[in-house]
Amino acid sequence: MNKPLILILLLGVLRIGTPYAQNLKINKNTASLLQTVKPENLQAHVTFLADDRLKGRLPGTPGYQMAVDYAVEQFKAAGVEPAGENNSYLQPVRLRKAFTNKDATLAVINGPGKEEALRNGKDFIIYPHFENPAIHVQAALVFVGSGISAPDLNYDDYAGVDVTNKIVVIRRGAPQNFLSSVAASSMNLTTILKTALDHGAVGVIIGSASGQVHELKGVNDVRFPDGKMAPSGSYISDKMQLLSLFNRTRFNQLLQQANLDTTRVFASLKAGKPASTPMPQAVKAAYTNTYQDIISYNVIGKITGSDAALKSEYVVHTAHLDHLGISTPVKGDSIYNGAHDNASGVACLLEISKLYAQLKDKPKRSVLIALVTGEEMGLLGSTYLAMRPVVPAASIVANINTDMPTLIAPLLSVVALGAEHSSLSKPVQAAATYLHLGVEGDPEPEQNRFVRSDQYSFVKQGIPALHIKYGNKTPDGANNLNKKVQQWRETYYHQPQDDSNGLFDFNAGKVYTQLNFLISYQVAQNALRPTWNPDSYFFKALISPK
Known part of the structure; x- marks a missing residue:
């Protein structure tokens, strides 16, 4: 984010003024117009x-x-x-689908003369690189737990380890005391990659959450008009040369070969205690990539x-x-x-x-x-x-x-x-009250x-x-709509x-x-911009000056 935008957002956070009305009142025209929704x-x-x-x-x-x-x-x-480009309703969006070719190789180096080649598609998969058609990388490994750096939450997997020009090894997860939205953001792949890149890593190896790896049938990202890729999804920068997923067996073996007790380490991470450490192994990988490019469209209107x-x-x-x-x-x-x-x-x-x-x-x-x-x-x-x-x-x-x-x-x-x-949260509560709706916490944080x-x-x-989703309240008072939704899903x-x-x-x-x-x-009518809560993880992580 550029500095002028940060300053503008901070000004919005610091402004003080009239809060949203707890009891929403709208004029007769607007109230009657609501009833035209059929x-x-x-x-x-x-x-x-x-x-x-x-x-x-x-x-x-x-x-x-x-x-x-x-x-x-x-x-x-x-x-x-x-509200699109050239006085149209359309905003062109350039999409790229990238493929890792079947010639991908990856080997774990356990010491001089101790190189173990792993099986592509069974032991590991490699995500495609969106800008470089051919990649060769070799680097030492560092275990960085869940790959989270959140000092404001008193948790940092990168504290005390140097990952510069190294490949970080990550067991995806979050401490159990993290709020669901914070945990979800922390485990987001883009967040993991950006955090690794910010600390100087050139690659990331992640243990598969399902235990298995499956062939990637192409991975998508969006391109800017100059041809550069947006930092999104599984791509963050051309400096990140490797993103690989290991199956559970190979991932655990990797840790055990570094004398890490997986049971103890995983329990420590869940409890919010980092267990990061340099590893004695290195990894070398080579792979090539092919691409398919298309143009799609956002449709945008304005009032x-x-x-x-x-x-x-x-x-x-x-x-x-x-x-x-x-x-x-x-x-x-x-x-x-x-x-x-x-x-x-x-x-x-x-x-x-x-x-x-x-x-x-x-x-x-x-x-x-x-x-x-x-x-x-x-x-x-x-x-x-x-x-x-x-x-x-x-x-x-x-x-x-x-x-x-x-x-x-x-x-x-x-x-x-x-x-x-x-x-x-204030206009949400006011609008819900106006419509006689309850507002609840997330019934499915695991999603x-x-x-x-x-x-x-x-x-x-x-x-x-x-993002507004359904609550649990039901007409019969059982208040278990999430069960019906789970069955539907x-x-x-x-x-x-x-x-x-x-x-x-x-x-x-x-x-x-x-x-x-x-x-x-309500947001459009209020003289004040919406503001982040000062204690919000997202305010601290994205906006608040370090």
């Missing part, structure tokens, strides 16, 4: 976007282009202004604010437009339609764009409605939008993301993922949902963001069966749409 309109959007004709909306395919064209038509019909000064600031709504395309058949169906994931989220944003366009009195700030590409490929469209926004970066005050709201039951309570880190969708791209740029999530014929509660979609609109409306 479940049947949401259903119509989902039905079109999840139709077999779109063949799963994979970026770079005619099916995805049909979704783009539909979104543009909806924006035009609603009177939403274009201009009414205040002479504040209209140059923006609240950004996001939802991903893409899904998985055509893949392995399940029960005779190979089209992964993505009705819930995320045609439903796009449907909600299209209706939110209508609400803003029809408002008689526009909010003070402007609002962007962004339907982004490449989320299923690794948050790529939102990464590009957050790093190369269509408006000045410092003018974006908040992101409200919508991804698979899981509209399968009445919406009686919600979880605002990430809101606990900023003042965004790491805060870092798995597009809001995280904005968080990494220092922008307060949140086992059958439908990322399966061809997630189509428009599946289970839907579009009345819940109406409430969800109203809620997200009311949250952004």
Whole structure:
């Protein structure tokens, strides 16, 4: 992040003024407009976007282009202004799919004349390098525990070890006392790679969480117009020459050969006690890479604010437009339609764009409605939008993301993922109270949902963001909706069966749409920018001066 943007964000954090109203009051025009959100309109959007004709909306395919064209038509019909490039609704996003060729080799050097070649695809896999077609690297190893450097949380795996020009060995995880959102961010692959790079490492070896390794059928990232790759997903810099995944057996052997007791070490890391140490081994690896490049699109509309000064600031709504395309058949169906994931989220944003366009009195700030590409490929469209926004970066005050709201039951309570880190928790509470909804903590922290969708791209740029998900409250008082969602997920999530014929509660979609609109409306109306909480991990890690 550049220094001017940091200063602007800090000024926003330090400003003091009128808080959000606990009891939300909106004028009659806005209140009546809320009632124009119709479940049947949401259903119509989902039905079109999840139709077999779109063949799963994979970026770079005619099916995805049909979704783009539909979104543009909806924006035009609603009177939403274009906010893409060249006075259009489109922001081109250059995507690269990289492949590690089968000639990849990796050997562990246990001493002079003690070189052990490992089996590609069984003992290890190597992630492709996105900018260098051929890599040769040899470096000493250093075990750095979970690969986390969080001094503000009194935890640092890199303290006391020198990893300069070395390959770090990591057992992915986080101390058990970390908040779920903090643990998820700490274990995020991009975070792990950036931390290693910041400490001078040239490579990373990670133990497989599942215990096994599987062939990579290409890895995706986003490119800037100058051809350079964005630091995202499994790529952080051309200086990082190796990212390898070891199966559990080989990973444990690697530690044991360094006289590390894996049981004791892993227990220590879980308890929040680093166990980092130089290792006697080295690794040498060689591999080549090939690439496929395509152009996809973010679809972006704008509603201009009414205040002479504040209209140059923006609240950004996001939802991903893409899904998985055509893949392995399940029960005779190979089209992964993505009705819930995320045609439903796009449907909600299209209706939110209508609400803003029809408002008689526009909010003070402007609002962007962004339907982004490449989320299923690794948050790529939102990464590009957050790093190369269509408006000045410092003018974006908040992101409200919508991804698979899981509209399968009445919406009686919600979880605002990430809101606990900023003042965004206040408009969430006020909007929920207005709609008679409860606000709950995350019922599934193990899902790491805060870092798995597009809001995280904005968080990494220092922008307060949140993602509204369902809560647990149910009409019968059992308050166990997460169990029903888990059952639904086992059958439908990322399966061809997630189509428009599946289970839907579009009345819940109406409430969800109203809620997200009311949250952004309050942010757009408030004279003060949203602020990070000073004790937030993300404020300390991303914004606060060191």
